[in-house]
Amino acid sequence: MTISDLLPKSDSGEYFCLTNLNLYAKLDSSELATQAKQGRQLKIISSQPVNDRLEVCLCEDNYKCWLSVKDLKYLQSAPKPYSFKVITQEKIHNLIPQVIEFTHQAMNTPNYYLWGGTVAPNYDCSGLIQSAFASVGVWLPRDSYQQEAFTHRISRQELIAGDLIFFGTNRVTHVALSLGDNYYIHSSGTEIGNNGIAINQLRDDTDQVSRNYYQQFWSCGRVTQSFMNI
Template sequence: MFLPPSKTGEYICSKNIDLFVSVDCQELSTQSAKGRYLKPISDTPKHGALEVCLCEDNYQGWLPLSSLEYLQPAENGYQKETVFREYISQKIPAIIDFCLQAHQVPNYYLWGGTVAPNYDCSGLMQSAFASQGVWLPRDSYQQEDFCQKIMREELEKGDLIFFGVKKVTHVALYLGNNRYIHSSGKDMGNNGIGINQLTDDLDQVSRNYYQQLWSYGRVIQSL
C-alpha cells in the first residue's frame, strides 16, 4: 500500500487535490477540498494512480500517486450529519452570499471544478451548500434527482434551477426577482460565474439557457 495505515480506512486531504475520470489522469472529474475525507477503493494502484471515493458524496475518481502525500490518516471516520429544511432555510442567505462572493473574484469555468476560484455549475452549487454544512450530490442531474420538485411559481431564493435538452446538464441558484447565479461555459454561457435572468428577451446567455429550462428543485435535506 502506498498510503500510511489508517485504522478507519479513511484519509483527510491536507490540501486541495484533483481527481480524474480515468486512470491516465488526463480529464478532471472533480476536486477534493482541503479537509475532505476519502477512502481508497483498491489497495493496488494502476498506471500511477489510485482509485478513491470521496466520503461526503460517494463520488469516485482516480488520484495520481503524486498526490498521496497530501492524505493524512483519519483518526475518526467521516460522520454523516443529515440536516433538514428548517436548518437549510436559515442558511440560504449565507449560501447565496458564498456564490456572490465567488462571483467577485476573477474566475473561469472549469469542468470538474469544486474549489475556488474556478467551478463548474454543479461544483459551485455543491461547494456553496457545503460551506454551510449541507451536502448535495456532485453532478447536476444527481442534484435534480435529490431535490424536491417544485413549480416555477413556487421558486424562492436558494432554490435550484435545472437546464438541459435530453437530460439535465446544468444547474443554477435562484436569487429572486427572476435572477439566478451560475457558473457556465464559454460556448453558451459566461465562461465563469455570472448572473442571468429567467427570460428570453434580454441578454444572449439568458436566452440560451431559457431555451433549455428543464425543472426547478428545492433542497430539503443534505446527503
C-alpha cells in the first residue's frame, strides 16, 4: 500500500486538517508530540505507512511528527503550498495585548496540563505559548528550547509584557509569558507546577510554584518575528 492509495491527489503536495489531530513523538509510541488544530497545513514525508503511522511535517512551524493512518480521512488537499508571512516587530508588539488575552481566556476555561497539547482546553507550556501567538498570526517554533533559540535574547531587567521567560536546569524545558512586574502566565505540570494554566511570579519569596520555577530560571527572550522556513 502506498500513500497515493490512502490520500486524495494534491497538486501542492500538502493537506489541510479538517479537524483537530493528535500527532505523535515516535513511530511506536502513544506519546503526543503536538496537536494540529483544524485548518493547519501539513505535508506527508513517508513514502508508505509503517506500523500504521506516517511521518508528516507541519508547514507553519516545520515540525516533524507521526500521524496515525486512521486519521488520513481528516485531510483535504491544499490547492497551493503554505506561504510564510513576514510580520514586523512593530506589528507583533501591537498584537501582544491579544496574545495575553488569549492566555487569560485559556486559563479561565477548565483545563489541565497535557504533554504535547496545543489545542484548547489543555496545553503544555510551549503549546500554550505557540497557540497564543498563532491566534494573532505569529508563528513560533513548537518546543520551549526551540522558542528560546528563536527569540531575541534580552536581560531580565528588560522584561516587559509579552516577552518569554525560559526555565530549565541543564537545558531549557519550560516557557512562560511575561505579564510584566515579575508576573507570568504558563501551563505547568503536576511535579512542581499547577497542573494547568496559572499565573505565578518570578520571585523566590512567594508561593511554592513560583519558588520552584525561580530556582530554574534560565533566560528571557522577545518575539521579534514570525517563523519562516527559509
